[in-house]
Amino acid sequence: MRDVLVICALALGSSGAVASFGLAALRILRGRSVTAHLGVLLAVTVASVVTGVVVVAEAMFLSAHDLGVVGMVLIVSGVVSLGFALVAGRRLARASVWAAEARAREQALERSRREVVAWVSHDLRTPLAGLRAMAEALEDGMVEPDGVPGYHRRIRLEADRITALVDDLFELSRINAGALRLTLDAVPLGEVVSDAVASATPVARAKGVRLVADHSSYGVVRGSEPELGRVLGNLLVNAIRHTPQEGIVTVVGGSDEGTGWVAVSDECGGIPADDLPRVFDTAFRGESARTPAAAGDPLGSGGGLGLAIARGLVEVHGGRIAVDNTPGGCQFTVRLPAAAAR
Structure with missing residues (x-):
């Protein structure tokens, strides 16, 4: 029993001394990588075992041969353990x-979702309030007969605005969910541009x-x-909306x-440098776009989804x-892989 107590005391003292140095090293390495911490922990563990075994072996008067065998086993085991610790630490x-x-x-997706909900709530509230007011005026007979067609037209325009916003949200959700499946083929980009320009010319x-x-x-x-x-159409509508008469x-x-x-390219006057990285974010329209569109504007203020949809597509x-500022405006550039030659 006396020998057991002596061995335990020697092992505890030697291992405790090494462990105290290890704690000091960990305190110095505070804030370093996980790999460094694991390496120190395993090195301290191996050093504690080696020190305890060596001290106890010396106290037991092992032969030089036996002590060498024990030391060799401990060295090999220590090297393997440290290597494993480094690999595990990197992983x-x-x-x-x-x-x-x-x-x-x-967190970014959650912020984007909250922004979309806020913008959609804002953009739906205005046309819905207008529809309700016009419907109540018609129902109460407060509209002169010659003014009824105008109310009908405005109701249709507001319904079209809501429909367009819902369509944009549906398209954006398909893109973000990865549910959009495309049938890819060789497409002459000039024909796409020609069709998009023809569709946007009346709006311009x-x-x-x-529009040139x-x-x-x-x-x-x-x-x-x-x-x-749709990508070209969204870019053209965005450019026309922000270009003055x-x-x-x-x-x-x-x-x-x-x-x-x-x-x-448009003549919008340029985009603030702080806004350039956010131009393609969902529902981002910049500070100047937060106010309602001017009366008679054929494009309205937009839902802030067109550029996000364009980027996704x-x-x-x-x-x-990409978007860059140019003298007096900005330029949106789309680059697409060329079709393989047949």
């Missing part, structure tokens, strides 16, 4: 980074904006024509090695969309 560090990134994405004329399109070679891209048409919206394009591109095609 844990990567896992912690991934977890932090996942939490950040979840009503706004008093001149370059008819040079745009190249052939791999994509889905309806979705690409007598302004010009310009569409140019071309093809580089492996890509086809189209750029829509471009990315589904494997392309890129």
Whole structure:
């Protein structure tokens, strides 16, 4: 019993001394990576075992041969353990980074969802209140007979506005959920631009904006024509909406090695530098767009979803969309993969 107590005391004293150094090292390494902490923990553990075994072996008067065998076993075991700790630490560090990134994405998605709900609530409240007021006026007979057609027209316009907003939300939800399935084919980008410009010309004329399109070679891209048409349509409507009367919206394009591109430029006066990274965020419209559209504006104030939908559709095609300020306005550029030559 006396020998057992002596061995326990020696092992406890030697291991405790090493453990105290380990605690000091961990305090110094506070804030470092998970790999560093695991390495220190395992090194302290191995050193404690080695020190305890060596001290007890010396006290037991082991032969030099036996002591060497024990030491060799401890060294090999320690090296293997430290290697395992480093590998495990790196994996844990990567896992912690991934977890932090996942939490950040979840928080960003939650913020985006709250913004969408707030914007949709705001944008639906105004037309619904107008519809209710006009319906009550018609129901109470407070509208002169010659004014009834005008009320009917305004009711239809507000219903169209709500329908467009609901359609945008449905499209955006499909994109974000990854439920949008495209049938990709070789699409002449010039034809898509021509159709989009033809559709937007009446709107530009009503706004008093001149729409100019370059008819040079745009190249052939791999994509889905309806979705690409919507991308160009959204960019044109956005440019027309923010260009003052007598302004010009310009569409140019071309093809580089492996890509086809189209750029829509307006005369909006430029986008504040702080807003540039957020232009494609869902429901972001900038401070100037928070106020209702002017009376008679054929485009209204927009729902803040057009650019988000455009970005989503471009990315589904494997392309890129970017915005840059230009003298007197800004330019949206879409780049898409070129169709493979047959």
